[in-house]
Amino acid sequence: xxxxxxIDSILGLMFALLGAxxxxxxxxxxxxxxxxxxxxxxxxxxxxGMALFGTILVIQGWQARKLVDEDEVPLxxxxxxxxxxxxxxxxxxxxxxxxxxxxxxLAIAIVRLSRGSWLSALIxxxxxxxxxxxxxxxxLRVRL
Numbered sequence: 001x002x003x004x005x006x007i008d009s010i011l012g013l014m015f016a017l018l019g020a021x022x023x024x025x026x027x028x029x030x031x032x033x034x035x036x037x038x039x040x041x042x043x044x045x046x047x048x049g050m051a052l053f054g055t056i057l058v059i060q061g062w063q064a065r066k067l068v069d070e071d072e073v074p075l076x077x078x079x080x081x082x083x084x085x086x087x088x089x090x091x092x093x094x095x096x097x098x099x100x101x102x103x104x105x106l107a108i109a110i111v112r113l114s115r116g117s118w119l120s121a122l123i124x125x126x127x128x129x130x131x132x133x134x135x136x137x138x139x140l141r142v143r144l
Contacts, residue, residue, distance in 0.1 A: 007076060008061025012054045014084055019050025021091050028095075032143070039142040082113040099144035103129035 026043035086109040094102040107125035112118070136142045 006061035006064060008064070009058045010061075010076070011080070012057025012059075012061055014054070015057065016051045016054025018084065018087060018091075019047045019052070019054055021047070021088070023047030023051060025091055025095075030143075032141075035141075039144070079113055083110065086110060086113070100126075100129055100133055103132060 023044055026040045026047055029038065029040040031038045086106055090102055090106040093105070104125045107128050108121045111121035111124060133144055136144050
């Protein structure tokens with residue numbers, strides 16, 4: 001038996017770093033003239049919340065670390081790593097590809113990682129990205 005680094009601390013750190021990246025990326029979005037609330041508000045709130053609660057998870061996980069058996073099943077899975085990689089890639093690629101293409105690719109990755117079929121991924125993803133784009137541009141008047 002050995003004392004291990006708690007998985008909550010590792011995942012919390014990844015979550016906090018991802019939140020910080022989202023917050024930093026949100027600050028680069030252009031402001032709209034005449035509007036107090038711009039397109040950066042929602043992603044900035046989400047990113048700051050992710051960073052805050054990821055940091056809390058790191059602290060709580062570190063405080064609750066325990067002795068573990070050698071044959072304990074690891075909690076880090078390929079699914080979690082894949083989702084993290086897909087989100088990180090979308091942060092980098094969305095400014096270059098735009099929301100419709102980048103959002104569609106992110107949704108395809110999530111559906112495939114969730115063991116969905118290619119057909120369902122190719123049908124669902126453009127509909128989801130297009131719907132989100134429509135709601136944000138038409139009702140919220142936010143450019144994506």
